[in-house]
Amino acid sequence: MTHNIFKKLAIQTCRQTFKHEKRHLSKINTHDERIQQEFTTSAKLFSDAMSKRATRLLSPLLKACDVSQLKNPKPTIVDVACGPGLTTIGVSKLNKYGKTIGLDITNEMLRVARNNAEKEQQALGNGEKLHIEFRTGNVEHLPFEPDSVDMVVSRLAFHHFVSPKKVMSEIFRVLKRTGTAVIMDIVTANDDKAKYSHYKTSSKECTRLYELCNAIEKLRDPSHHGFLWESDMLHLFESTGFERVETTDKFEDARTVRQWIEQTGSYDQRRGVEVLLRELLEHKVDTGMQLHLNDQHELMFVHRYVVWRAHKP
Numbered sequence: 001m002t003h004n005i006f007k008k009l010a011i012q013t014c015r016q017t018f019k020h021e022k023r024h025l026s027k028i029n030t031h032d033e034r035i036q037q038e039f040t041t042s043a044k045l046f047s048d049a050m051s052k053r054a055t056r057l058l059s060p061l062l063k064a065c066d067v068s069q070l071k072n073p074k075p076t077i078v079d080v081a082c083g084p085g086l087t088t089i090g091v092s093k094l095n096k097y098g099k100t101i102g103l104d105i106t107n108e109m110l111r112v113a114r115n116n117a118e119k120e121q122q123a124l125g126n127g128e129k130l131h132i133e134f135r136t137g138n139v140e141h142l143p144f145e146p147d148s149v150d151m152v153v154s155r156l157a158f159h160h161f162v163s164p165k166k167v168m169s170e171i172f173r174v175l176k177r178t179g180t181a182v183i184m185d186i187v188t189a190n191d192d193k194a195k196y197s198h199y200k201t202s203s204k205e206c207t208r209l210y211e212l213c214n215a216i217e218k219l220r221d222p223s224h225h226g227f228l229w230e231s232d233m234l235h236l237f238e239s240t241g242f243e244r245v246e247t248t249d250k251f252e253d254a255r256t257v258r259q260w261i262e263q264t265g266s267y268d269q270r271r272g273v274e275v276l277l278r279e280l281l282e283h284k285v286d287t288g289m290q291l292h293l294n295d296q297h298e299l300m301f302v303h304r305y306v307v308w309r310a311h312k313p
């Protein structure tokens with residue numbers, strides 16, 4: 001009972017702080033502008049943080065990219081919402097004979113991406129040439145002809161999209177028949193089919209947990225829009241017309257709350273998120289984030305990641 005009351009209070013606090021943050025960000029009119037503002041500030045920090053965690057956070061997506069299975073020996077692969085291009089570069093190394101294109105709405109991210117690709121090319125020397133290109137664009141209107149792309153990949157981006165349905169339709173539109181989509185994202189904690197069906201029907205507990213983790217994420221990064229449940233993504237693929245929809249990997253990854261906030265480049269303004277999470281841990285509120293202290297008494301949390309793969313019939 002006390003537990004539930006505290007959880008309600010925590011959600012209210014999140015909402016109030018978010019309202020405050022909204023006023024603070026009042027000059028920003030649209031979600032796209034918020035995305036660009038956040039990722040312009042955090043581009044380099046995000047790139048550095050992700051480079052350090054590549055083995056853990058990139059390999060599972062690359063493993064799902066069955067480039068050799070594609071019909072076209074010189075495939076076109078598009079990385080949507082490519083950010084600093086680490087996924088694009090990883091995929092382009094698998095796509096030796098075709099072209100890999102990274103697309104993003106934030107120009108600063110694309111600047112970092114081009115730098116990263118250049119450094120990677122230098123490291124490879126003359127022996128291997130990366131066929132890679134970066135373009136500015138919005139995932140809601142992919143700048144590609146229908147049936148023109150062999151594979152679409154996307155990592156850690158769907159939770160930022162206002163309309164995942166629209167983006168999925170765009171991916172379907174540009175893919176060739178038999179083309180592959182590989183998507184990896186963070187999902188709502190403790191997701192499984194049983195929880196999902198409760199969440200859709202009656203369980204207030206699940207809805208509250210969902211609201212709480214989204215509210216916390218929005219406090220840390222106002223460009224967050226909403227986590228999908230693992231099963232939401234499976235439904236989204238299927239309802240868009242994809243076939244052979246599968247989850248190829250799921251795993252958890254722990255890190256400090258401080259690093260997570262610092263990665264936004266706005267730690268001073270957002271340190272309150274760490275204070276709030278420490279309170280929630282102290283009061284044993286289930287945030288779904290598996291909050292705990294490490295040996296150095298730093299506050300840690302866990303994110304849950306899923307990789308999905310599907311094919312256009």
Ligand SMILES: C[S@@+](CC[C@H](N)C(=O)[O-])C[C@H]1O[C@@H](n2cnc3c(N)ncnc32)[C@H](O)[C@@H]1O
Pocket residue numbers: 032035036039050080081082083084085086087103104105106109137138139140154155156157160161
């Ligand atoms: C968390 S970053 C992930 C970057 C990259 N996929 C990776 O995993 O390293 C999210 C990226 O999505 C981009 N993004 C968000 N909404 C977008 C949209 N509507 N169109 C294009 N890019 C978008 C942001 O600019 C940002 O670079």
